[in-house]
Amino acid sequence: MKKIIIFIVIVVSILAVAPIVGNRLVEDRLDKEINLLKSNGIEITNTRKTSTYLNASNHYEFLLSDMDKFLKHLSQFSQEQLPVYTSALVDGTLIAADIKYSNIPFTKAISIDIYPLSFSKKIMKELKEDDKSFYEYLKDFLANKGILFHINYNVVSGNFDGFVKDIYENHTMKNGSNILVNLSNTKFKGNGSLLVPTSLDLNANSLKLKLLNGMQELEMDLDKFSSVSSFDSFTSYKSFAKLKSLSVKIKEASKENIFMQITDTEIDISSSTKAKKAEMKLKNSFSKMLLKSAKVNLDVSDFDYDITMSDIDKDSLEELRVLISKANTTKQYKYLEQKIQNSLINLLSKGVKLDVEKFSLKNIQLNKEDLKGFKVSSKLILKEDKYLEQKIKYAPILILGNVDFDFDFRVSKKIFSRISALQPMAVYAKAYAKEDGDDLVFVYNKVSLK
Secondary structure: OOHHHHHHHHHHHHHHHHHHHHHHHHHHHHHHHHHHHHOOOEEEEEEEEEEEEEEEEEEEEEOOOOOHHHHHHHOOHHHHHOHHHOOOOOOOEEEEEEEEEEEOOOOOOOOEEEEEOOOHHHHHHHHHHHHHHHHHHHHHHHOOOOEEEEEEEEOOOOOEEEEOOOOOEEEEEOOEEEEEEEEEEEEEEEEOOOOEEEEEEEEEEEEEEEEEEEEEEEEEEEEEEEEEEEOOOOEEEEEEEEEEEEEEEEOOOOOOOOOEEEEEEEEEEEOOOOOEEEEEEEOOOOOOOOEEEOOOOOEEEEEEEEEEEEEEEEEHHHHHHHHHHHHOOOOOOOHHHHHHHHHHHHHOOOOOOEEEEEEEEEEEEOOOOOEEEEEEEEEEOOOOOOOOOHHHOOOOHHHHHHHEEEEEEEEEEEHHHHHHHHOOOHHHHHHHHEEOOOEEEEEEEEEEEE
């Protein structure tokens, strides 16, 4: 019996202390993240904390007071790594965060709501002077958490998931213009820091934007967007995105109407610095693009390109990246411009390979005439040359001796005829082509430009 009583006392003691320990663990983690923000251009303007025995909630208001400092901090990460709520921040923006968590350690994810309270004072002042009713409408919209990111964050694993609050807004401006914004069913998940995660998946069902001004109209529809990204560092990452449809419609009172639509778009970007040399890849494709106006009816199908740049010197690439980041986050671009140019030349002097695996269109239909398509593939090698800078400066023609390439270009005769009509000099290139049915084929293998 005595052992049972002792066991019960120990269990009760652990349960009693657990909420205190849990609260301290979360508070320490929050303090660490907030101190990081404070040291990188973010000012904490308001804090409210409430706590019960089992639960706690904190309210913070963050002011982006030093944009240059904040961008300098973000410059160590790739642009693809930044979530919308990070990359969309503007100097002077006031952001609120409501954080709720359980004091029992590790039982629940932390619940976070992030929402803007106000844009910069300059922007809000200009809006107020230009259209006071829209200014009041925007203030109410933000006060009611019209733009909100909800996140569930697991402190132990670093995993998170969440959603963007649906938006359906329809407002008429003072001048009679009408604005409609509709965002629905946007979800995301990832791992790592919320500010700059190591992985991020995003899915958005639809986004609709419509502007009406008298007889003028602009309408944009985005349907079913998704992306999957992972990041090892600024220069090592993978990102894949899909978009079911993007359409843009423009109506003008005294001009022709324009309609454009792109369907089944895919973009695949990757960069790796794990091997001795760096490598970057870019793939892009879409199944169909339509462009219609009073004078043009264009229908393009099956666009595809696949490009790889390899054998890039990693040290030179990092040097160039740091300089570009400084130029983007400071007001010294003109001072750094020459350094960036010299750094780029230094990178190229170490040699680089460019492989265009594919750059093609299956078919082009212009005003209901089938022009067929084209396909390009090529390989280019820029050889290492420690005297490249001197050649560029004193004898640029000598650079051709550093280049070897293969080139294969297949184009329909109808497209080539159209090109020749626009650029008559192109007709002389036909002498170097081979005919293959309805196509012209230009092939250059192992060409050195010495």
